[in-house]
Structure formats: structure tokens, C-alpha cells
Amino acid sequence: MENIRFYNGNEMPIVGLGTFRVENNDECKASVKHAIESGYTHIDTAMIYENEDKVGEGIAEGLASTGLKRSDLFITSKLWLDDYGRGNVEAAYETSLKKLNLDYLDLYLMHWPGTDEALMIDTWQGMEDLYKDNKVKNIGVSNFNVEHLEALLAQVSIKPVINQVEFHPYLLQEALRRYLEVQNIHMESWSPLMNAQILDDTTVKEIAEEVGKSPAQVIIRWNVEHGVVVIPKSVTPSRIEENLNVFDFKLTTTQIEKLDNLNEDRRIGPDPIGYNGH
Numbered sequence: 001m002e003n004i005r006f007y008n009g010n011e012m013p014i015v016g017l018g019t020f021r022v023e024n025n026d027e028c029k030a031s032v033k034h035a036i037e038s039g040y041t042h043i044d045t046a047m048i049y050e051n052e053d054k055v056g057e058g059i060a061e062g063l064a065s066t067g068l069k070r071s072d073l074f075i076t077s078k079l080w081l082d083d084y085g086r087g088n089v090e091a092a093y094e095t096s097l098k099k100l101n102l103d104y105l106d107l108y109l110m111h112w113p114g115t116d117e118a119l120m121i122d123t124w125q126g127m128e129d130l131y132k133d134n135k136v137k138n139i140g141v142s143n144f145n146v147e148h149l150e151a152l153l154a155q156v157s158i159k160p161v162i163n164q165v166e167f168h169p170y171l172l173q174e175a176l177r178r179y180l181e182v183q184n185i186h187m188e189s190w191s192p193l194m195n196a197q198i199l200d201d202t203t204v205k206e207i208a209e210e211v212g213k214s215p216a217q218v219i220i221r222w223n224v225e226h227g228v229v230v231i232p233k234s235v236t237p238s239r240i241e242e243n244l245n246v247f248d249f250k251l252t253t254t255q256i257e258k259l260d261n262l263n264e265d266r267r268i269g270p271d272p273i274g275y276n277g278h
């Protein structure tokens with residue numbers, strides 16, 4: 001596993017397990033446990049996924065069966081829009097911790113910028129409070145575009161370490177990636193497989209043939225080549241293993257360019273501008 005390093009010196013594993021649309025049941029617990037047993041040290045969840053309980057049970061069982069320690073793992077959760085406002089952040093964080101049965105998170109994200117800039121800034125100040133009080137290891141944002149980040153950075157004292165956004169070869173996010181690079185803020189991709197839609201792309205399949213890997217592995221490796229943290233979701237044991245097995249090959253510059261050239265600025269999720277959670 002490779003790590004990326006934040007501006008604050010902390011590190012994050014570049015590949016993790018996504019858990020969106022994984023119901024709060026034994027399949028959720030089993031997928032998280034299987035991921036940890038397969039070598040994943042990074043799990044991504046959110047309050048709004050309503051599965052933090054079972055993710056937490058999977059973490060506990062994975063630690064017990066591997067002998068790993070909590071400090072070997074990197075766990076992310078996210079603050080939902082209904083809990084925005086400086087005065088609400090700590091209680092929401094504590095609720096997530098309780099459900100996950102953890103005493104800290106490695107990364108806590110503001111899930112969306114929302115539609116009220118003053119509330120966005122006020123909420124980030126609540127995130128800063130958590131960080132300054134050493135309750136959370138790192139704080140970041142999700143679904144922020146350049147304008148949201150410009151407004152945030154102009155008004156706050158602690159920068160986010162990362163911005164988790166939709167990213168795949170059909171949505172290259174070039175301007176945002178350049179901006180983040182200049183600001184020394186990392187990027188993390190959600191729906192990296194486009195909910196499996198990108199796996200049927202002819203170019204992706206051709207490159208998979210060339211490198212002797214699966215289309216999913218090619219896409220995950222493409223994220224790694226771009227230095228983007230990537231969190232493919234799967235509840236299928238063989239796919240969970242497959243998605244981590246991306247560190248024994250590289251893509252050539254030509255293959256990376258071919259994938260970059262698939263860009264159509266096409267989203268499968270909401271556009272952050274104007275999105276308030278509904």
C-alpha cells in the first residue's frame with residue numbers, strides 16, 4: 001500500500017474501501033472485515049450512509065482477526081448538511097464515533113459545501129475546533145469546487161487536507177485538480193468506477209487487455225498514477241481483493257493520456273453548485 005502525505009505531515013493510504021449504499025447489515029460488517037483481512041487499512045463511511053454501526057463492527061472484527069491495532073487503520077466519516085453550524089459539529093462527530101465504536105477518526109469531512117456560504121464557513125470553524133482540541137486527526141471537505149475553496153481559504157485559518165469529489169475518466173476535474181495542487185490540498189475520488197459503468201468502456205477494456213489486469217484495476221491504478229486517493233466500493237469478496245491489487249503494475253504515459261482523453265465532464269452524482277442535500 002502506498003500513502004499520500006498531507007501538508008500537516010500526516011499520511012493516508014491511497015486506496016480505501018467505499019461503503020455508500022451498503023446497508024447497515026451483516027453484509028456491510030463482512031465486507032469491512034474482509035477488506036481489513038485482505039490488506040485494506042482505510043475505510044470510508046458517512047453519517048448519511050446510515051451504516052456506521054456495522055462498519056464499526058466490521059472494523060472491530062477485522063482488527064481482532066488480523067491482530068492489527070486501531071492506529072494501523074485510517075477511518076473517514078462525514079458531517080451531513082443537517083448538522084451544519086459551528087455549535088452542532090462536535091455533537092454530530094461524537095454521534096458518529098459512538099456508532100462506529102471508535103474514540104477518534106483519522107479524517108472527518110464536511111460532506112457538501114451547501115448553498116449558504118456563511119453557514120459553510122461557520123461549520124468549518126466547528127471542524128477547526130475539533131482539530132485544535134485533538135479530537136480528530138485530520139479535517140477535510142467533500143464536493144467543494146474552486147469557488148467554494150476560494151471562499152473557504154479566504155476566511156479560515158486551517159486548510160482542509162483533502163477534497164473528496166466525483167472523479168473518473170469521464171469527469172477529469174482538471175481545473176479543480178490544478179487548484180488543489182497549488183494549494184497543497186489532496187484530491188480523493190468518489191464513484192471512481194462510475195458505479196461500474198466505466199468498466200464497459202472500450203478504451204478501458206483495451207488497456208486492461210494490454211496490462212493483463214481487470215478494467216476496475218486499470219481505473220484504480222489511473223487514480224494512483226494521478227496521486228488521487230481512491231475508494232472503490234464493493235461488497236463482493238473477490239472484488240474487494242482485486243481492487244487493492246494495483247501495486248504490481250504501472251500504466252504508461254500513453255495509457256494515462258488515453259484515459260484522460262475520455263473526459264466528457266460527465267457526472268453521475270449531483271453538481272455541488274446549488275445542492276443542499278435534497
Ligand SMILES: NC(=O)c1ccc[n+]([C@@H]2O[C@H](COP(=O)([O-])OP(=O)(O)OC[C@H]3O[C@@H](n4cnc5c(N)ncnc54)[C@H](OP(=O)(O)O)[C@@H]3O)[C@@H](O)[C@H]2O)c1
Pocket residue numbers: 017018019020021044045111142143164165189190191192193194195196199214216217231232233234235236239240242243269
Ligand atoms: N463524498 C461523497 O459525496 C460521495 C458520493 C458517492 C460516493 N462516495 C464514496 O465513494 C465510494 C465509492 O463510490 P460508489 O460506491 O458510488 O461507486 P464505485 O466505487 O464507483 O462503484 C461501485 C460499484 O462497482 C462494483 N464493483 C466494485 N469493484 C468492482 C470490480 N472489481 N469489478 C466489477 N465491478 C466492481 C460494485 O459492485 P459490488 O459491490 O456488488 O461488488 C458496485 O456496484 C462510496 O462507497 C463512498 O464511500 C462519496
